[in-house]
Amino acid sequence: MPGVLDADTHIAESEAMWGFIDKEMYPRRPVLARVPDDTWYGERNAFWLIDGEIFPKPAGKGSFSLITPSAQKRESGRGDIHLAVRELTDPMARLRDMDKIGVDVQVIYPTLFLVYLTDDAALDVALSRAYNRFIANACAKAPDRLKWVAILPLRDIDASLVEMKWAKAQGAVGAFFRGMEGNLTLDNPRLHPIYSLAEQLDLTICIHTGSGSRHLMQLFDVERNHTFAHNRVLPVVAFRDLVANRIPELFPKLCFGFIEAAASWVPYIWHVLRRSARPDFKSKNPQEFFREYRFWIACEADEELPHLLTYIGEDHLVIGSDYGHNDPSKEPDFVRNMRAREDVAPAVIEKILCDNPRRLYGLAG
Numbered sequence: 001m002p003g004v005l006d007a008d009t010h011i012a013e014s015e016a017m018w019g020f021i022d023k024e025m026y027p028r029r030p031v032l033a034r035v036p037d038d039t040w041y042g043e044r045n046a047f048w049l050i051d052g053e054i055f056p057k058p059a060g061k062g063s064f065s066l067i068t069p070s071a072q073k074r075e076s077g078r079g080d081i082h083l084a085v086r087e088l089t090d091p092m093a094r095l096r097d098m099d100k101i102g103v104d105v106q107v108i109y110p111t112l113f114l115v116y117l118t119d120d121a122a123l124d125v126a127l128s129r130a131y132n133r134f135i136a137n138a139c140a141k142a143p144d145r146l147k148w149v150a151i152l153p154l155r156d157i158d159a160s161l162v163e164m165k166w167a168k169a170q171g172a173v174g175a176f177f178r179g180m181e182g183n184l185t186l187d188n189p190r191l192h193p194i195y196s197l198a199e200q201l202d203l204t205i206c207i208h209t210g211s212g213s214r215h216l217m218q219l220f221d222v223e224r225n226h227t228f229a230h231n232r233v234l235p236v237v238a239f240r241d242l243v244a245n246r247i248p249e250l251f252p253k254l255c256f257g258f259i260e261a262a263a264s265w266v267p268y269i270w271h272v273l274r275r276s277a278r279p280d281f282k283s284k285n286p287q288e289f290f291r292e293y294r295f296w297i298a299c300e301a302d303e304e305l306p307h308l309l310t311y312i313g314e315d316h317l318v319i320g321s322d323y324g325h326n327d328p329s330k331e332p333d334f335v336r337n338m339r340a341r342e343d344v345a346p347a348v349i350e351k352i353l354c355d356n357p358r359r360l361y362g363l364a365g
């Protein structure tokens with residue numbers, strides 16, 4: 001029987017990553033910058049300087065918080081996960097952590113790239129290539145247990161197609177998307193070449209929470225509004241747009257994962273679609289829909305799973321720990337908590353922990 005596959009874990013991007021940036025773009029690499037910890041930003045006192053902008057921006061309009069760079073005072077004193085493990089500079093230590101929490105395989109997502117970084121296509125390509133080469137090199141130390149999702153430089157579709165082919169050859173299991181990408185919603189025909197090649201390569205479209213729209217980010221202050229409107233709900237927007245415009249029907253073998261947005265929104269969006277864009281759903285079994293559209297949803301361990309299973313079905317729910325992060329989505333004890341549930345059959349729990357994520361990421365065969 002396959003072991004637990006953690007469907008959502010993270011890396012904290014480090015200075016070592018930027019050593020992989022293309023030589024001609026090295027002068028534009030992200031540079032670590034520090035300020036005193038008695039400023040407006042408090043203990044979030046270190047940033048990546050990228051083309052004159054700071055990432056993260058910890059306060060004010062357009063603000064957001066990230067666990068990278070690790071030099072932030074808020075992050076440097078963390079005792080839960082060792083620095084080299086968070087940054088994946090010691091893959092073997094990460095495996096030991098996985099063994100402690102009962103995880104056989106992790107799928108690794110970015111942190112810095114959860115936020116829209118640049119309009120500059122050349123820089124977008126360089127940053128994406130550096131990330132992919134760093135993580136491919138790290139995961140190659142334990143390829144059966146450490147899996148990764150590729151960053152695509154979506155400001156340049158042709159470069160994205162080249163990067164997808166390289167990433168697949170190096171072991172990537174998916175392509176990273178946020179629920180919006182710049183000024184594009186995920187149903188936009190401009191993205192169809194990406195979907196077509198992903199289908200050919202058997203790369204999953206991984207729609208993770210993230211602030212993919214710079215314009216939306218500017219409306220909110222993280223201290224007042226957190227990241228709900230410009231981050232947390234965007235996979236829900238993507239779900240609606242993909243379904244309303246029948247994108248999965250154009251690519252009938254392509255798989256989609258909706259990651260770190262929880263699952264309790266599914267009944268709501270199903271209702272919305274039935275009432276507006278998809279009246280054919282009024283007579284359709286939602287579980288049949290999830291099978292036909294090849295959608296998987298990442299739930300959280302304390303959600304109302306019996307109710308959600310009536311919509312999503314027992315074969316299309318997965319779960320992740322958010323390992324590496326320290327925000328409210330973090331679930332370090334997700335394996336134990338899921339197996340302790342008495343309201344869901346143990347066989348279904350094992351599907352969610354083990355079998356379903358392997359099907360989502362094309363690792364079942």
